[in-house]
Structure formats: structure tokens, C-alpha cells
Amino acid sequence: MARVTMTVNGKAVAGEVEGRTLLVQFLREGLGLTGTHVGCDTSQCGACVVHMDGAPVKACAVLALDADGAEVRTIEGMASADGTLSPLQQAFQDHHALQCGFCTPGMVMSAAALLAGNPRPSEHEVREYLEGNLCRCTGYHNIVKAIMAASGQGAAIAAE
Amino acid sequence: MYAFEFTRPQTVAAAVAALKGADAQALGGGQTLIPTLRQRLASPARLVSLAAIAEMRGVAAAGGVLTVGGGTTHAAVAREAAAPFPALARLAGRIGDPAVRSRGTIGGSLANNDPSACYPAAALAAAATIVTDRREIAVDDFFRGLFATALATGEIITRVRFPIPARAAYAKFLQPASRFALVGVFVAKSSAGVRVAVTGAAERGVFRWTAAETALAADFRPEAVKGLRMAAEGMIGDLHGSPEYRAHLVGVMTARAVAAA
Structure with a gap:
């Protein structure tokens, strides 16, 4: 076992982990942050996407010890302390961008990473950016709508 | 995933030392290796992460040559090579997906030599030189068939030099x-x-x-x-x-x- 320390959603955390402990296991089992989901377990589906030092990563394909000292943000860190949803999360709700909700944490974290670097993406850019996030319910269209709305471009695909 | 000992050295020299001995494996961004370990298709005794080695990161263009650190992520190449070598930047920006590009590295991709990976094509076409902890390898001598390269056991790709094509x-x-x-x-x-x-x-x-x-x-x-x-x-x-x-x-x-x- 080895000691790992990192900042998760603004809070300094530490724990004892094995070399083989994945970041997603540390978040879910070590810290109880079960909002980050494990979908495919083969780093294809994107349900486990979190931000590590500002960049989106698949938490099932990063070792916890490789995140030592990193700044990590998970879906639990998206809403305000009083529970008010972030504009992006609110847009997901308003546009019915989820059905079963399993992929949603990863979708929101990927979308947040996109908007952080590209605040007004085109619809094509949104769809391309989500290529590592799989959703088996929605057909993606409402997810794209929600992200466009969150970027202040609600009307851009309203006609479709 | 089988258990392994994990180390995360700060320098190339320390990484080379840690890779000596039986059954040690270098870990780049882990976007291929971690899924491979999870499927128990590999079981190294020791994993040496290269992620904390600052001297292996970065993109620099000088004298018609683009030098990319072996530990540079695809996302960083997509961003930083855009002006000096746009074809390489576009290639890097279409590998995997955004989350994979945040972690995956050029050195890891070349060392793995997946028959369907993108970077080997850029390195071979641009007549790149693969620089390791101990020597320089012309790309024409580097790739040795399916998942095989000229790298010796424990040898690390520290830099890749691309003559920038016209x-x-x-x-x-x-x-x-x-x-x-x-x-x-x-x-x-x-x-x-x-x-x-x-x-x-x-x-x-x-x-x-x-x-x-x-x-x-x-x-x-x-x-x-x-x-x-x-x-x-x-x-x-x-x-x-x-x-x-x-x-x-x-x-x-x-x-x-x-x-x-």
C-alpha cells in the first residue's frame, strides 16, 4: 500500500491505495463519490470521465497513484454547495438530455471540458467532442441540444 | 488486474534505473497498457510511470525540426504543433477521444507500435528520429512488425525529432x-x-x-x-x-x- 494525496472538488484528500488501484476506485470506494460511474470497464464508454488538472480523463484508465498531487473534479463538484445545479446540469434537465442517466456524469464532465476550452462550439464540434462518451438511451440529440443551450446557443439547432 | 509494485520517478535516469531488473514495465499515459493489465493480458512485477518526468514533455520547433518529448500527450501535440507542423497536430487531435488524448503519449504510442495506431505513420513518413535514454534510432530501423520495435528491454523514448515536411x-x-x-x-x-x-x-x-x-x-x-x-x-x-x-x-x-x- 502507498499513500496518495490529491485535491478532489476543492478538498484535500488522502488515502492508502495499492499500485493497481484505479482513480475511479479511489473516488468511489475510497471517498464515497459514487457519482462517477463505471460503465464498460474497458475505457470505451466515458461514464467515468472526470477532470484531472483541468483535462478530461477516463478515471478507469488512470492509476490512483498517477493522480498523486492532482486537482480532480467529479460530477459531485459541479453543483453549488447549496445544491443549485450548474447551468450545464440545468440544461441537461431542461432538455431531457438523459433517460436512464447512467452515462450522464461522464457526459456532463466531457461537455464541461469542451465548454471550458471552446465556450461557443458548433453542433458538429459538440458531436465530435462526445465521441468517447456512449449513451444507449437518448440517441444523443437532446444531449447535444442541452450543451448548445448551455453555451448560449439554444436556437442554433432548434429547427432540427 | 494482478498486483504490481508502482513507482513514479521524476527523471529519465531514475526511470531507467527503476526499469532494470526482472519484469519491469514502463507506463506512459496508460491508455493501452491499463486496459491490457485489467484484462490480465500482461502481469509485470513493477510498473514505472513516466508521467512525472518533466524533461520528457513539451513541443519545440527550431531549424525546420519539430522535437516532441516522449511523454507529451496527444492533446498537447494537437495544441502546440498546430503552427509548426499542422499535419501532425491534426493527426494527434483525432487519436481516440478527448479523454484519451489527455493521457496518451507519443512515446507510448510509438513504443507499442499497434498496427492501427496513427503516430507510427507520421513518424515513418516524416523520416523522424526516435531518441531514447541511450541512443538515436532512425525511424526506418525502428518498427519491426506487429507490436515490435528496435527498443531494448527497459529503453525509454525520451524525444521524437520530426524534420518538418514542406x-x-x-x-x-x-x-x-x-x-x-x-x-x-x-x-x-x-x-x-x-x-x-x-x-x-x-x-x-x-x-x-x-x-x-x-x-x-x-x-x-x-x-x-x-x-x-x-x-x-x-x-x-x-x-x-x-x-x-x-x-x-x-x-x-x-x-x-x-x-x-
């Missing part, structure tokens, strides 16, 4: 589930001539299409490769495409790369 482009026919190349062709034209490197297509991994190079050296237009036929023999055949299909795609993607260069 004209270059990468055309990738995406396999949408894996986002690897079903067939990818990198075309590079420089004062030394034209080099055409093909990935995704052949069972032996990345290779140069010399017939196309000769034709394009005489006439650098998509039409120049129209009459050329790639033989289906030795091409990969799987549920995504037959050897004949891939052989045909090599010609199509070469023409597209030339048109984009």
Missing part, C-alpha cells in the same frame, strides 16, 4: 468503435523526396508504399496514384474489412492525403 497530410479512415485507423495514410513531401506511410492496413504493421512515393515524386497530385493498385496479400482481414477492402482504401486514402497536403 507539404504533409494524414488521411484516416476511422474505425468508429475503436477510433483507431481502419486505414490511415500519412504523406510527406520534402526536399529529400516524397514518403508515404500506411497504418491500419497490413499485418506487419506500418509500412511505406514505395510505388506511390515514386509516382508522387514525379507528380504530386492525387491523380498520380489513381492507376496504382495495392496488393491484398498481407493486408489485415477482420469483421471491419477484408484484405481487398483495405488494399483499395490504401489508394483512396493516399489520394485524399495528397489532396489535403
